[in-house]
Amino acid sequence: MAGRKKILKKKLKEPDEFIGFTEKTYLFVTRHLKPILTGGVLLLFFVFAFIFFQRSEKQNEAYADQKFSLAVQLYQSISSPYREESPAEYQNALEKFDEVISKFPRTLSGKLSLFYKGNVHFRLAAYEEAIKEYQVFLQKAGKERLYRVLALESMGYTYERIKDYEKALHAFQQILEMGETFELADAYLNIGHCYEKIGKNKEALESYKAFLRISEKSSVANAVLRKVSLLER
Numbered sequence: 001m002a003g004r005k006k007i008l009k010k011k012l013k014e015p016d017e018f019i020g021f022t023e024k025t026y027l028f029v030t031r032h033l034k035p036i037l038t039g040g041v042l043l044l045f046f047v048f049a050f051i052f053f054q055r056s057e058k059q060n061e062a063y064a065d066q067k068f069s070l071a072v073q074l075y076q077s078i079s080s081p082y083r084e085e086s087p088a089e090y091q092n093a094l095e096k097f098d099e100v101i102s103k104f105p106r107t108l109s110g111k112l113s114l115f116y117k118g119n120v121h122f123r124l125a126a127y128e129e130a131i132k133e134y135q136v137f138l139q140k141a142g143k144e145r146l147y148r149v150l151a152l153e154s155m156g157y158t159y160e161r162i163k164d165y166e167k168a169l170h171a172f173q174q175i176l177e178m179g180e181t182f183e184l185a186d187a188y189l190n191i192g193h194c195y196e197k198i199g200k201n202k203e204a205l206e207s208y209k210a211f212l213r214i215s216e217k218s219s220v221a222n223a224v225l226r227k228v229s230l231l232e233r
Contacts, residue, residue: 064104068113071096075116079123087124094120111140115151122158130158149180156190169194185215189224196227205231 071093078089097113097120104110118133134155141148152171159168172194175187192207208228212221 060104061107061109064100064107064109067096067100067104068109071100071113072116075120079119085123090120090124108144111137111142111144112147114140115147115154118151118154118158122154122161125161127158127162131155134158145178145180149175149178149183152178153183153186153190156194160194163197165194165197169198185211185218188214189220192224192227196231201231 074089074096075093077083078086078093094117097117100107100113101110101117114133114137118130118137121127121130121133134151137151138148138155141151152174156168156171156175159165159171169191172187172190175183176191188207188211192204192211195201195204195207205228208224208231211218211224212228215221218224
């Protein structure tokens with residue numbers, strides 16, 4: 001019993017750890033109350049700001065998508081093969097794509113509008129402007145692969161129009177590097193054409209043969225076979 005009493009007395013004399021921690025916490029909070037409150041207010045501000053930003057971005061995406069869809073519909077209607085092209089209508093389409101780009105530059109619709117602006121300039125035979133739009137789009141496209149391939153292809157065609165076959169070749173070769181199978185055959189065909197234009201018949205022949213291996217049932221396969229036959233002579 002005497003030993004037990006000594007242990008109890010000793011425990012009573014020792015400070016309670018929980019009470020000690022609570023007192024220290026209280027003292028710390030009272031001494032640093034102002035910066036703690038300021039930090040809490042700032043944290044809440046950033047949380048609400050982030051939530052507001054996310055909602056704003058979603059709204060912008062929705063608005064941009066609506067305006068972009070209308071611009072694309074207009075572009076498709078005036079570039080139909082069943083009607084005569086109108087420069088005035090193309091100019092109207094340019095203005096609509098410009099609006100999406102200027103108001104919603106960070107959205108996907110804003111970036112895709114750059115690609116379509118390139119297409120409109122191409123239709124208007126403003127080839128230098130078309131190339132600039134494709135280049136800006138490619139810089140901002142990020143991980144977007146489908147439209148990146150289409151932009152490279154369109155840029156290649158545009159360089160061909162101004163007879164800059166070296167740069168056209170480079171654009172088509174980048175499609176091969178991306179490895180998108182749905183455009184490989186056309187890329188080889190276009191590369192063969194560019195090589196032929198700059199007098200590199202051996203490289204042109206290899207590209208045409210690569211095209212035939214991938215797309216032997218193509219509607220242009222017979223024409224490519226004739227080219228291969230001529231180049232092999």
